Amino acid sequence: MHELEIAQSLLRTISDWRDQNGAPKVLSARIEMGLLSGVDPDAMQYAWEAACEFACGGQMKDCKLLVDHLPLKYECPGCGREFESETLISACTFCGREYPRRKGGRELNLKSIEVE
Amino acid sequence: MxxxxxxxxxxxxxxxxxxxxxxxxxxxxxxxxxxxxxxxVPLEQAILAKNDNTAELNRAFLRGRGTRTFNLISSPGSGKTTLLTKTLEHLKAAGIPTAVIVGDQYGEIDADRMRSTGVPVTQVQVHDSCHLTAQQISAVLETAVPAGTKILFIENVGNLVCPVAFDLGEDEKIALLSTPEGEEKPLKYPGLFTAAKLVLLTKMDIADALGWNKALCIRNIRTTNPEAEILEVSSKTETGFEAWMEYLKHSVKQ
Known part of the structure; x- marks a missing residue:
């Protein structure tokens, strides 16, 4: 359950930004998550709500967490094709060659916030 | 108006x-x-940027000391402490100065087991957390790693998921997978196995009794990480220790 720590880290970044930018109301935060980031989406939403409840003197309550799930990207050394997959695969979708090269998958980034 | x-x-x-x-x-x-x-408002940045930045400082410190650092991650009970205790004895005999930082929620049980080897062992208690952070490593680094240390093992909290997201400043992650855990963990918990440079298959001495399927297990590791090195060891019988020691000695030379 490290999602709470991730939520708190996210909240600190947003809170610091608010402090330096006139403390506007933050309506939502958009993050992107790779399939291999090791973060459970449901636990993350739960942790986010818990972390926001009393943060910034109640100003972060109801701030929505919008999550973009990034697919895995593969490049096949056999046929040279690049493609995306929602699951880990052991063979190229196109030519069947074993173990195409995976790129990324561990992304865990804050993209943007929506403020009033 | x-x-x-x-x-x-x-x-x-x-x-x-x-x-x-x-x-x-x-x-x-x-x-x-x-x-x-x-x-x-675009705020493009890694969510764990603060941890990542501290990890980079740790890495710079350790590399500056000429220390190669391994972050050992696995489920509880897969044999991290037993493997390390045996490994420390071998490294000591080989004249390679080694240090250990071990994370657990409470107590010094693991540290005491490894201290019997005479190697400096620092226990970090993480309390209710399920993993070590770069900050916790940074806090003990200078005392935990004496000058001249060639290898630092960080034994993470026994957990297959949470420690993976937190870079500690290691050179590489090593995943342990014990034969009683079965063959499918790499597919069920791909985060660790995709991040590990080496997968150590532990408790090989009881593999046959368990009916453990080696080919299937290796195939599942390969699916998550085609490039990972895979070594089979038994800390009890020391089967496979030669290759494991070679791996460590080779990485120190790099």
């Missing part, structure tokens, strides 16, 4: 009232809203 309806009145209303009506000078009813427009 109200710019929407031109009613000529200076009227007061707070934000958040939503849509409301005015009667204009022409007698028509106009609707408008004082809801403020939302704007999007």
């Amino acid at each position: 109200c710019k929407d309806c031109g009613c000529g009145e200076h009227h007061h209303h707070g934000h958040g009232e939503g849509v409301h009506a005015h009667t204009g000078a022409d007698g028509k009813v106009y609707y408008h809203s004082h809801e403020p427009a939302a704007r999007e």
